Amino acid sequence: MKTKSNIERLLEKGEFVVTSECGPPRGSDAEAVRKKGNLLKEVVDGVNVTDNQTSVVRMSSLASCVILKEMGFDPIWQLVCRDRNRIAIQSDILGAAALGINNILCLSGDHQSFGDNPKAKNVYDIDSIQLIHTVKTLRDEGKFLGGDELKGTPSLFIGAAENPFADPYEIRAMRLGKKVKAGCDFIQTQCIYNVEKFSKWMGEVRERGLHKQCAILAGVTPLKSAGMAKYMKKNVPGMDVPDSLIERLAAVPKENQAQEGIKICVEMIRQLKEIEGVRGVHIMAIEWEEKVAEIVKAAGLSPRPA
């Protein structure tokens, strides 16, 4: 084991891991974090804590991680390259490790034009692949980017996101290869609705042997309605929602669409679990955290292993 991470431990035991997500509140109320945490307690093996997702200002990801850690979670600290240069990034990594955070998810971050401060300056001193490498260098070589040695190395399980559906498709597996080369231990994918296309991507991933070098957790997001499905298809860049899914949701009465969405999500998890190289599932139920327990249970993934 490289770290004290719970998900690393379970992956090493060969368990199919389950992670979920908790978005920090738009205010300084710690209770809001705990409330979301309570919905996920004993339901999942690790909780991602988003870093000013969609560029909307929220409570700091690291602070929220610490609150969840105090509740007994093993948080997955998301860190984006949008807001910090390499000085702040390295410093925050050391601080996170000192606070007992065991997992980091390295991301580029959404562009600030999507959020509530579109006039902000972005940083992007380094990109997500360079960030992965930075964490690895700190952890495994005990060195700062500047070359100096550090006293006390941060033991973080290194994750990254990957979108198998973004363009250009032909480099998606290659790009995962770059992340693995940079030092990535696990991957959480963008939410999958097109299982067929995902399987094809996984085939390419296996061809390159990447599934053996990093654990791939397949991302899912339950759809609340046919309207949400249509919206995502149309407005979220790099999101592949097949028409058949939208039609299936539209075919049930409005008041039952959410339940149908959960059903689809559970079916999807069962399918994804069968794909060689998929080592777990990442359930992103944004502002719908109360449904995660139900999904995990219905997918036959409950209770979680100790």
Place this chain on the structure above:
Amino acid sequence: MIVGNRKPLEEILEMVKPYKKILLLGCNECITVCAAGGEREVGVLASELKLSRAKNGGEIEIKEHTLERQCDFEYIDQIKPFVDDYEAIVSMACGAGIQYTAERFPGKVVLPAINTTFLGVTLEQGVWSERCQGCGECILHLTGGICPVARCAKSLFNGPCGGSSNGKCEVNPDTPCAWQLIVDRLKELGQLENYEKIIEVKNWSTSRDGGPRTRVREDLRIPKDS
């Protein structure tokens, strides 16, 4: 070339409010080519300013003048004989030209009529597009001749990000994703294996981040008499 936009009339009117005699100074280089601050645009702005003033019962005397360049003293000095006849200079050069004109006449108010935007190219008549940010350490040989610093909204060196969709950038559906262009070009060049190499963290000290930059060619300098 350097590309810029003329500021909106209201903003320029506000700046020249205190003055009755101004020198409107165009530039015959890039800013002429991108149709923002050449002789023609100087004429248009002068008429607009005079009309607005007249409408409000005021008056303004404007001398229109366009220099070969506003980034060399020898050209700027051509306005020396008459510059003192005016209360302020409104420069229609790029940000460099505006500053250099101001530097040459320290006692004179120099106002900007141009928002300088980027280093770019003419895509077609009337359309210009950004290409370079002058980062000081060019990596175009690694990226199929397409610049990720200037053309990727996140300046990613190992892109694309997950937001690349149908060849477009997540930030704007009218803007091509630089990394889609890079991958396409590498493919065309038979260099897709270049994509697999990780581009290491950039040295930004050669860029603006390292502080204002100066370039010296000692061999070209004219020795100062001792």
